[in-house]
Amino acid sequence: MNELVVKAEKLTKVYKLFAEDIVAVNNVDLEISSGEFVSVMGPSGSGKTTLLDMIGCLDGITSGRLEILGEDVSMMKESRLVNVRRGKIGFIFQDFSLILSLTALENLQLASYFAGNSHRRQKLIALLEKIGLGHRVNHLPKQLSGGEKQRVAIARALAMEPKFLLADEPTGHLDTENSQEILNVFKRLNQEEGLTIIVATHDQKLGSQTKRTIYLRDGKIVSQ
């Protein structure tokens, strides 16, 4: 049986907005196994990003229980959550979030440095070549197209040698062609390397091509 990457029981996140409580994620039970390619879909405000933040150990939970890679992170403080994130979870953001002062390769080197597995330059260049950016190694983000930036972001996540990838609207800022290209990269990583990928998206086309889709509405899972 495959190892469980995510195990959530009655996972709940409540935000306080002035005097009002906003329940962003409401009693979610969820299991995602190693090797899965999952899309999380739902309308705006349905809790996709909040769910991803909790799974990515970027945000604490209000109640329930959450295990990431077999480790209970429910009550962990930020100082310990960083150790769960580091080198285990690769993040991909809608706006790419590359460090603008660093070249494509340096962005990978920094991630690799933070993850504590300072890879050799050659290995990181090979990673960029693998996703078709061998000719963009020393380019700054401002010299890259949207699709290229997102591919650098994926390579950066892979430079950390993560156990799973979390992508929040990875095609949100891309045209159809570039979106398909990113989707193909994800598929290849999942099929060829067995990497677990969890994608939050509005994009029906992207959602339809994942192995499993979780629908959220008002913080609750409608179907999975």
Added chain:
Amino acid sequence: MNVMSVAYKNLKRKRIRSALTIGGVAVAVAVLVSLMGFDKGYQESLTSNIDKMGYQLLITAKGCPYEAATLMLKGGGGLRYMEQDIYKKIQRDSRIDKITPQLVSTVYDPDRQQGQGGFAMYMGITESYTELKPWSKFKSGSWFSSETADEAIMGYEAAEVEQRLVGDKIFVPNINKVLTVVGIFERTGTQDDGVVFLPLKTAQQIFSLPNKLTGVGVKLKNIHEIGNFEEDLYNEPGIQIISMAQVRGTILNLISSAKVLANSVAVIAIFIAAIGVLNTILMSVFERTREIGVMKAIGASRTDVFRLIWTETILVCAFGGILGSVLALLGSGVVEYILKTILPYAPSGQLVLIEPNLLFAAFFGAIVLGIISGIYPAWRAASMRPVEAIRTGE
């Protein structure tokens, strides 16, 4: 990839802002280095000037001791006159090792300073003068041919400015006297360099001051006798005794208030620079809130973020320290010129003395400034919660 190169690249991102902040630190460091260099240079020049007078005590006619002190340093005696008999009386004291009488006179010369006019200084001396100053060597020529000869020995600068050689005639304005240059002293680095020396008797005659002196320089056999010697002469009418140690103290007192003011300016400059650095780095932290959140998402710990921002601050200050030291070195000539113009008394020699250890201290100080002013911005950045940082910056 290391923290240093990331920090450096971050600073390069906002070049103008970084350059201005570095400039602020540089100005503060340059001011501090110049002032500390001045403090050292002035004291050393003054001490060297006083040591090179050759005597420990100067006996002058009674008058304001402050005035006497500065005038004496400027040319060997207060311009009040005492009777030569006193010199003859003191001369017999067995405690004295060396003693020299001097008569100083200043003459207005309309041709000096490229026609702007200025005072030329003449000093009547005897051979004992050079015994007190064994470092006064002849560059060319030799001593006066007699005690009453119409001859002159020129200080190095005096000869250079007027372009005189041994054998030339010089004209003393107003008195209409022509003197023959018989010798030129080598450079001593003291006020003597600008003086025209005459035989004492000749000076007394041409300035119409028979049997008058402006001062008597005394060197005792035993320096510990100074107190007793001064006491014994205390009751002698019409004279006062100034010890060189007193003169040094008096002059340092005169400039101490200026130094306090200047040091306050330096402290304020450093304080402003520190606030400037803190403000710049804090602003850049706020601007990069999302980026810091992303760094944390990809595995940066609190320590990593703290170190990155701290390094940026220290880099800014280190660059400022280097630039400030260079500015201080390059600008020391200008600072020296300004100080010489505004100070009540400036000894000859280098007034602003910037030594390598001072530059090293300034650089080290700038880094300490960075370490201190970087703590708060680095702590703010390190304390950001990743999810809030990412969402706030969106």
